[in-house]
Amino acid sequence: MVKKILSVALCAIVLIFIYAPILLLVLYSFDNSTVIDLNKFNFSFDLYKDLFRDEEIMGILFNTIWLALVAAALSTILGTAGAIGIFYSRKKVSKPLQAVSQIPVINAEIVTAISLALLFSMIMLYRTYFSLIIGHMVLCTPFVILSILPKLKQMDSNTYEAALDLGASPTQALFKVVIPQIFTGILSGFMLSVTLSLDDYIVTAFTKPKTFDTISTYVYNAVKNGTNSSTPALRALSAIIFIVMIAVLLALNLRARKPKQEANKR
Amino acid sequence: MMKLHLSRKQLCIPYALFLALFVVIPMLLILFYAFTETVDGKISFTFMNFVNFFTSTAKLSTLLMSFTIAIISTAICLLIGYPVAYILARSHFRKKNVLLMLFILPMWINFVLRITALRELLDLIGLLGTQNYLNTIIGMVYDFLPFMILPLYTTLEKLDNSYLEAASDLGGNKFTVFTKVTFPLSMPGVISGITMVFMPSMTNYVVSDTLGNFNITILGKLINEYFTTYDNWHMGSMISIILLVIIFLTMLATGGFKDSKNDARGANLW
Numbered sequence: 001m002v003k004k005i006l007s008v009a010l011c012a013i014v015l016i017f018i019y020a021p022i023l024l025l026v027l028y029s030f031d032n033s034t035v036i037d038l039n040k041f042n043f044s045f046d047l048y049k050d051l052f053r054d055e056e057i058m059g060i061l062f063n064t065i066w067l068a069l070v071a072a073a074l075s076t077i078l079g080t081a082g083a084i085g086i087f088y089s090r091k092k093v094s095k096p097l098q099a100v101s102q103i104p105v106i107n108a109e110i111v112t113a114i115s116l117a118l119l120f121s122m123i124m125l126y127r128t129y130f131s132l133i134i135g136h137m138v139l140c141t142p143f144v145i146l147s148i149l150p151k152l153k154q155m156d157s158n159t160y161e162a163a164l165d166l167g168a169s170p171t172q173a174l175f176k177v178v179i180p181q182i183f184t185g186i187l188s189g190f191m192l193s194v195t196l197s198l199d200d201y202i203v204t205a206f207t208k209p210k211t212f213d214t215i216s217t218y219v220y221n222a223v224k225n226g227t228n229s230s231t232p233a234l235r236a237l238s239a240i241i242f243i244v245m246i247a248v249l250l251a252l253n254l255r256a257r258k259p260k261q262e263a264n265k266r
Numbered sequence: 267m268m269k270l271h272l273s274r275k276q277l278c279i280p281y282a283l284f285l286a287l288f289v290v291i292p293m294l295l296i297l298f299y300a301f302t303e304t305v306d307g308k309i310s311f312t313f314m315n316f317v318n319f320f321t322s323t324a325k326l327s328t329l330l331m332s333f334t335i336a337i338i339s340t341a342i343c344l345l346i347g348y349p350v351a352y353i354l355a356r357s358h359f360r361k362k363n364v365l366l367m368l369f370i371l372p373m374w375i376n377f378v379l380r381i382t383a384l385r386e387l388l389d390l391i392g393l394l395g396t397q398n399y400l401n402t403i404i405g406m407v408y409d410f411l412p413f414m415i416l417p418l419y420t421t422l423e424k425l426d427n428s429y430l431e432a433a434s435d436l437g438g439n440k441f442t443v444f445t446k447v448t449f450p451l452s453m454p455g456v457i458s459g460i461t462m463v464f465m466p467s468m469t470n471y472v473v474s475d476t477l478g479n480f481n482i483t484i485l486g487k488l489i490n491e492y493f494t495t496y497d498n499w500h501m502g503s504m505i506s507i508i509l510l511v512i513i514f515l516t517m518l519a520t521g522g523f524k525d526s527k528n529d530a531r532g533a534n535l536w
Binding site for chain 2: 010011014017081089103109110134138141145216234
């Protein structure tokens with residue numbers, strides 16, 4: 001009994017630690033004062049009105065989402081082809097490819113960031129949209145590979161051969177037999193890429209064009225320049241992002257644990 | 267048949283080229299920059315960057331401080347994360363997946379926003395600007411705790427109960443069962459948790475800047491400064507190499523090369 005109480009207490013304390021800052025920001029996004037003050041609370045939607053009227057922040061929000069979708073789509077295409085190629089290659093080829101593919105996963109992000117800065121400044125593409133998207137692809141594609149390879153291993157390899165025997169061309173067999181069987185892996189690779197790209201600060205900071213900002217770089221700079229208190233609208237932005245992400249993740253997760261998915265995993 | 271196999275294999279060519287161009291060559295460039303210097307626009311080989319690093323007390327103290335912050339943050343994450351993962355994994359609660367989800371959910375929410383939210387909270391309780399080191403450690407734990415809990419939960423959940431039953435049948439008390447059976451069997455999770463937390467705690471300068479009020483310099487920040495403020499890319503590259511050696515050594519020491527991140531960042535989430 002004591003053990004149980006202690007367990008619940010520990011979990012509760014950790015959850016409070018995790019969610020207290022988030023709750024604070026969500027709560028005070030409905031308060032229009034510049035600085036959060038626990039002693040007073042002026043309920044209003046002012047920050048939300050300010051937020052949606054702020055063209056700069058709206059533009060940045062749009063940039064961030066646009067970048068994440070483009071980078072994730074490209075990473076997913078490259079990674080899907082890469083994973084299929086790796087899966088069907090001989091060990092001599094696939095082993096080194098997988099090892100190199102792990103470098104951006106294990107590496108410190110700052111090292112990845114400056115290595116790309118060195119490359120792109122050499123080929124005169126430093127701080128361009130090209131370097132930015134490539135930077136995000138370097139972060140995301142290895143994770144696409146990691147989400148697809150297990151699905152390929154689970155696949156029944158006979159189905160591909162059967163498709164060929166029944167007269168499908170290799171391309172048809174690939175798109176009608178292989179891709180559908182690994183589709184959940186492709187989808188989770190894409191979603192993972194979107195979240196990785198949305199989350200990134202360091203690689204973005206080193207590869208982005210000077211005038212381009214994502215939410216991460218904008219908020220960091222606002223804190224750095226001491227202007228975050230002068231734009232309390234950022235509280236409303238954070239609150240929206242927190243709530244949307246938590247709702248989406250919980251909904252997906254409550255739905256995803258159906259028996260079918262469990263069976264697929266085994 | 268031969269031709270068909272070739273066509274499937276060839277699908278990895280674009281990715282192989284991508285890796286060569288944007289992963290391998292950039293890493294080689296870091297190595298090149300680390301052992302060269304630019305004098306009057308001319309590049310020449312030198313070991314001076316290496317020597318300068320290890321003879322500069324400022325840089326060495328940054329390295330030491332960074333190391334200390336990372337070790338403390340990792341230890342706290344393990345001390346909090348292990349019991350939480352253990353409780354979750356061994357609970358008979360029917361929806362423990364959802365419970366786990368609550369703990370690791372922050373992983374997918376923009377970390378700059380979360381850290382800024384934590385900054386507001388620390389400001390309210392009067393820690394901001396007065397306890398820079400403490401705040402940095404709190405921030406590292408806040409940001410990386412889910413990355414410790416997830417791999418630990420995964421290994422503990424898979425743990426075969428019959429081992430634990432056998433151990434207690436053979437006369438082990440709860441403490442012995444834990445230290446001799448449960449904990450050793452959960453080592454893969456411990457190791458991948460440590461590798462997931464230690465390295466970012468040495469380098470994620472967004473956390474130390476935002477919460478340490480831009481007064482704390484960790485290794486990642488130092489690299490950043492050599493690239494942006496001091497404009498000395500050679501020294502920045504040398505520090506990166508030193509950082510990579512540290513990462514390599516910690517992974518070697520913990521044996522973290524085997525399965526490190528594969529199961530960690532969300533593989534089974536989306």
